Amino acid sequence: MHSTPVCQPTATANRICRLSALQQGGRSRPQSGFMNKQEIAMRSIQKILVVIPPLQDSLALQRGQQLALTLGAELHLLVCDQQMERRELLDQQLASLHRLGLRAHGEQARVTAHQVCDAILAACHAQNCDLLIKQHQPEELLGKLFSSPDDRQLIRQSPVPLLLVQNPxxxxxxxxxxxxxxxxxxxxxxxxxxxxxxxxxxxxxxxxxxxxxxxxxxxxxxxxxxxxxxxxxxxxxxxxxxxxxxxxxxxxxxxxxxxxxxxxxxxxxxxxxxxxxxxxxxxxxxxxxxxxxxxxxxxxxxxxxxxxxxxxxxxxxxxxxxxxxxxxxx
Incomplete structure (x- = not known):
């Protein structure tokens, strides 16, 4: 492998590194012909949608908090609850985020189990989010065969990067x-x-x-x-x-x-x-x-x-x- 200079993944440095690689006979980043809407990468994330289960502890919320603190991003929490009985829990989670100095707000969505994916996508569009975080729950085989689980639908339909969390x-x-x-x-x-x-x-x-x-x-x-x-x-x-x-x-x-x-x-x-x-x-x-x-x-x-x-x-x-x-x- 040809040696190349140390390079940071900025637009200017990438161009320099690609040129250097070509000069040294190495392969450069392939050109796709696709146009970037904008420079969307982790550091440019400004708003994160976190879908949280109606539980006190949530891996999705932990990852959302970690990323918001690291990136200086705003959090929007979404609780999908058919009975609309989780407002107190949502308020507690928001208060905890505010104590950390984070900008955070949230909402409940009254939906049935079959409407969760639509509610998530609607919130993502309405809030103009840059990243969607959800906790993944493995589906039973029978469920996979006879339905399209939420996470699989989100993989296909999410307009923004999707972070599915399942490991602490x-x-x-x-x-x-x-x-x-x-x-x-x-x-x-x-x-x-x-x-x-x-x-x-x-x-x-x-x-x-x-x-x-x-x-x-x-x-x-x-x-x-x-x-x-x-x-x-x-x-x-x-x-x-x-x-x-x-x-x-x-x-x-x-x-x-x-x-x-x-x-x-x-x-x-x-x-x-x-x-x-x-x-x-x-x-x-x-x-x-x-x-x-x-x-x-x-x-x-x-x-x-x-x-x-x-x-x-x-x-x-x-x-x-x-x-x-x-x-x-x-």
Whole structure:
């Protein structure tokens, strides 16, 4: 791997590092053709929507508080309660946040179990939030087969990054795992590659964490060298596709984990081995029948991962482009 200068992930520094990588013969960040709506990354988050269960202790609220304190962001708490009996609990939680000097407010939504996702999305739009946090509860197999659970719907429909929390493992000084799909080179997946790496790297900077990357390959997709074994050729090609972010983020070889897929099995296995605090994934989420039948990797690992999950989509000028990507998500 070619050595590259130390670089911070700012727009100017990234351009310098990409130029340096090209000059030294290394790969640079791929150009997706997608246009960023704005520089949306962790440090630019100003308002966070936290969906809290009607309980005194909530992992989602703990993560929301931690991020708000770190980023200086405002919190909006949402309690979905058909009986509207949790106002006192909500007021107590808001008072606790105010004592920490945080800007926080909240609301109750009178909804049935089947209306929770719609209420969350409505609040996200109404409050113009930059991040959505919700506690994930694994679904029973029967429920998966006969319904589309809230978290799966949110993966497909959330207009902002979605943080699903389920593990109290500390982020500070922990491990951030970026799950990268480098096999697919369409515009949507190229946009995701940069988005996942940018967010994962910023989380590491904010919380003093270690960055690791996992990428799965499918031996059936490519045999670059007919004389080489199929799995060896596929692994080599996958490694080549990872070179741009190894250069840009100076990622040591021992922090890159390449393995034979499927991704839905490899990602949880590596996350477990590393005791990852949070796994950052991208999704080109489908709607309608194709989404119901095909799904995506973010949904596939939902109940397999034991870490928190930050789920991102490509930033595009025309969101409809993602509907025609034609590939599964990373």
């Amino acid at each position: 493992r500390p982020w500070a000084g922990g491990t951030v795992l970026a799950a990268m799909d480098v096999e697919h080179q369409d515009a949507a997946h190229l946009a995701l590659q940069g988005n996942v790496m940018d967010h994962a790297n910023e989380l590491c900077q904010l919380f003093g964490a270690r960055l690791h990357v996992v990428s799965a390959y499918d031996p059936a997709l490519l045999q670059a060298d007919p004389s080489a074994p199929i799995d060896q050729a596929s692994a080599s090609h996958c490694h080549d596709q990872c070179q741009w972010f190894q250069n840009e983020y100076e990622l040591p070889e021992q922090q890159l984990h390449i393995g034979e897929g499927p991704a839905k099995a490899l990602i949880p296995r590596i996350a477990l081995q590393l005791e990852a605090a949070v796994t950052v994934l991208g999704t080109v989420a489908r709607h309608g029948l194709s989404g119901l039948l095909i799904g995506n990797t973010a949904e596939a690992v939902l109940d397999r991962l034991n870490s928190d999950m930050l789920i991102l989509k490509p930033h595009t000028a025309d969101a409809q482009q993602t509907e025609f990507a034609g590939h599964r998500a990373a």
